[in-house]
Amino acid sequence: MSTTPTDQPGPAAPPPGCPAHRLYGAEAEADPMGLYEKLRAEYGSVAPVLVQGDLPAWLVLGHRENLDVARTPSRFSRDPRRWRDMQEGNVPPEHPLTPVAAWQPVCNFQDGEEHERLRGAVTESLERFDRRGIRRYVTRFAHQLIDGFAQTGRGDLVCDFAEPLPMLVMTQLVGMPDSYGPRLVEAARDMIKGTETAVASNAYVTEALQLLVDRKRVVPGRDFTSWLLEHSTALTEAEIIEHLRLVLIAAFETTANLIANTLRLVLTDRRFRANLSGGHMTLPDALEQVLWDEPPLTTILGRWATGDTELGGHRIKAGDMLLLGLAAGNVDPDIRPDLSVPVHGNRSHLAFSGGPHECPGQDIGRAIADTGIDALLSRLPDLALAVPEAELSWDSSLMSRHLVALPVVFTPTGPAATATSRVPGRVPAAASVAPAPAPAAPPVAGQEPGARPSRSWWARLLGH
Structure with missing residues (x-):
């Protein structure tokens, strides 16, 4: 070299x-x-x-x-x-x-001192999050999403779980209300695909973020947006909005793909499943293996x-x-x-690049994937692929490749023992829907789901 x-x-x-x-x-x-x-x-x-x-x-x-x-x-x-x-x-x-x-005025399009200034604001704001608090958000939303299909005995782990979970968590971290999550999932995927409506989806995301910033100037909270606004580097409004967009879209695409790819391997690769069941590989280890073999980007x-x-x-x-x-x-x-x-x-x-532009939010992405997958497999231990593996298909673009769907069947089960509210339903054609009004106060997380069963998910998953 x-x-x-x-x-x-x-x-x-x-x-x-x-x-x-x-x-x-x-x-x-x-x-x-x-x-x-x-x-x-x-x-x-x-x-x-x-x-x-x-x-x-x-x-x-x-x-x-x-x-x-x-x-x-x-x-x-x-x-x-x-x-x-x-x-x-x-x-x-x-x-x-x-x-x-x-x-654009974002850290990943800069070098030198300007890059250090912008990236410093992002990384220092991200570091203010309590990692246990993030995992509580993930657990809350994961159980709510599972509740949405657990009683049917069937589901699509891409559109019902892997895609909405990261965006629902990220909307909480940036200080948005829950209702933004499903719409942002649709808009983000549309933007990444580069479809004919990508410009409209981009406009929706921009409008939603502008409303968020306007609200946080008046009612700040303990969230990423408020911390960017108050950071000592005095970011411009354009810099704040562009970095919010960057974090939301990057976290969505990479984490959704990581979750989907890992679940596919659990369902289709006997050796991968055996390494988990035998204790030769922990779930965090499994994620690193997937990041090697099928990186999200x-x-x-x-x-x-x-x-x-x-x-x-x-x-x-x-x-x-x-x-x-x-x-x-x-x-x-x-x-x-x-x-x-x-x-x-x-x-x-x-998987997260390297050097001065290495992904600053990679540990948050790992936490979302690790906690979310664990919650899913604990609730639905007998998950099985509903179609032959050969029928699975992918969408590919210049920068990513993601599963179109991951249909599964399982024994129907009731809702989790939790008092959390229902996750908002999916909203098609998100770009055509005007953003909901900004909330009067930062969203408040619901109660944490009840204690997990003493028997681990992989032991029940491999019980056959």
């Missing part, structure tokens, strides 16, 4: 007659991991690719190379204003990548070369865009020659 420019010749583009592979379209969406391995075999640890609009980019496939890019902002900036194609007008406002690549867009340099034997030119290949880097044969060997407790995966 080289970390300085080299005078040795290297390709700045695919060799003649060998066009770069597209990271979008049927092939990429059907089998992204297969495409990554094809690129690795053809080009090594860094591969020339095309993104939407056939714009050139470099996909970083090697684990070491990913860390090199993530940890050296002096060579690979996070500021998209350096993108040569953006400067040359090849990325118009209506381009599919504009919503995620256009510069497959790639991160992007980094931009600050000058001509070299990476993985390829000549990178100033203004070139690079994509961090998180999923590809996690299965790099140089660090994992045998993918069947467990990596329990090993957090050196790339």
